[in-house]
Amino acid sequence: MNRYRQSEELLNRSRRVLAGGVSSTLRAAMKPTPLYAVAGRGARIQDADGHTYIDYLLAYGPLILGHGHEPTVERLLSSMRNGLAYGLQHQGEIELAELLTKVLPCADQVAFSGSGTEAVMLALRLARAYTNRRRIIRFHGHYHGWSDTIFTSFPSTDMKASRKRNVMSQVIRYDNDTHPTEARVIPGTGGQSEAALQDIILLPWNDAEALKDAVALYGSTVAAIISEPVMCNSGCIMPKPGYLELMRELTAANGIVMILDEVITGFRFGLGGAHGVFRIMPDLVTIGKAMGGGIAISGVAGRADIMELIADGTVSHLGTLNGNCVATTAAVATINELSRDGGAVFARMEKSAADLSEGLRQAMKDHDIQGIVNQAGPVFHLMFTTERQVDSFEAFQKRDADLYITFAQEMLEEGVLLRPNGLWYVSAAHGEAEIRETLAAANRVFARWGEDKS
Incomplete structure (x- = not known):
């Protein structure tokens, strides 16, 4: 049978x-x-x-x-009877934004999107516009969505093509064992523009010396360092003591935007995400997955002076279904449920x-x-x-x-x-x-x- x-x-x-x-x-x-x-x-x-x-x-x-989850389903059904999406503003957007700025330590303002990939795209654009720089430092084994400008060859057994790629060959190379030099970054999929990754510097995570060397060499051209706070996608590896603190120190000293990708850890490690648990204050975080409890929604949250680039039109923030009433209802219901009993x-x-x-x-x-x-x-x-x-x-x-x-x-x-x-x-x-x-x-x-x- x-x-x-x-x-x-x-x-x-x-x-x-x-x-x-x-x-x-x-x-x-x-x-x-x-x-x-x-x-x-x-x-x-x-x-x-x-x-x-x-x-x-x-x-x-x-x-x-x-x-x-019955209470969430009931709230969704009630909301959907009034409409699925308006293409206009509604109070649910405000309610969710107020809630997020309350529970996320780094959030002065937020912006909504539909997926983790979109949230990362927006965060990177904000960082580049804010710093007027182009390079991005990211790390092996971390996943930040599948857009052309960030998706590097990823070692997941879920992804057939990635298993054929020698991802470790992408690690930044060193001259005379002291100074890092740029290495070719391998795209994560067929059809992806390799040129789109020319601004990516790919480093081993949890390696303090490699991070310090890369910032010393390229810091004046780096717009952002993006990292999962915990390397969930590749082994659930915790940051070494002092590593995220070093990242925060280096980014602050060199005018680099620190982005923590909390699409997995946000609303899973706690209401304030991993950055709340670790007491690290990044400039921007990306959130998604658990926030909607199963309904598609994501977002970027962070410093007001960076988020203001959306308000003044410097960075366009587009998306037909951004902040739609079903998604915001699901997120508010989920966060409220997670907030019960402290x-x-x-x-x-x-x-x-x-x-x-x-x-x-x-x-x-x-x-x-x-x-x-x-x-x-x-x-x-x-x-x-x-x-x-x-x-x-x-x-x-x-x-x-x-x-x-x-x-x-x-x-x-x-x-x-x-x-x-x-x-x-x-x-x-x-x-x-x-x-x-x-x-x-x-x-x-x-x-x-x-x-x-x-």
Whole structure:
């Protein structure tokens, strides 16, 4: 019996009319086949074949409250009865902007867009216009959307083409082991203009000396340094002590705009994002994913003097559906829910992630499987690796990515939905029952692996 027959039939039907059969390249990587969903509730999702899974994909991050969160759905339905989008201003924009400037430490003003990619595009334009400079420093293993001017070759097992690229060859080169020189930056996809990346300086993250050297050499031409505050996409690697503080010091001293990309960490690490937790004050942050609870919305928040470049017309901010009433309603509802009881939900999500992480570590130890779980708040990365610790992009690259794909496929058969690259999201809807079932499933998978070895 084919467990995924309906999903396979729907995929074949889709391929005749939808390029690739899926609406995002990432989704094509799921094994044994991309799943078709029919419903979700809380921490669980059901596919077209009638199977229910505990969901740690969470729509690649946005579902911070889980599927079908009833209070949010009711607010959305009420809002939608008055209209979906106006192409005019409405009070929801003001309500959300006031809320964001209250909870985000760095936010004097905000601007709304539809996706993380768009938010990053706007932040970079603001930085270039503000400084009248062109170069951007970014880091290996970080993801900032897929626009031509920032999307470099990305080492994700979700993305087939990226697995064929030697991404480490992009690291900035050194002359005589002392001075960095520019290196060719490889585009992230076919059809992307390589010339669009000529202003990118690509550095190893968490390397203080490389950062200081690059700023010393290029600082007068650098408009912005953009970084995830935690390298969630590549190993859930925390910043080394003092690293973000050094970045803040160097950017302030050299007139460079510091941008923290909080599309993942925003409203997941806390109401104030990772910059609130780490007490770092960037000039701009990008936000998205969890902010809308599953409805598409993103934004840029930051210093008034930089954001003012939108108001005075220096930087055009365009987008037909920017700040539409459905999106702002979803964001306000989500943030209000996360704010209940002083934000107690964040502690619960972090405990769930910690319990899962420790349980998975113990399961690997019990079954003599080499691996590491890096947890950062309510998100963690599971890697099969012989490395004793994964605290750099280089160490992350040494994981057995193919073995994890096998693990994700076998966990799917056990009723647990995982992203094939190793990144797990935990929502407010995940509780003790889901954790117990997940760990039991992982132990069954690892036990079978042990039997196969013997």
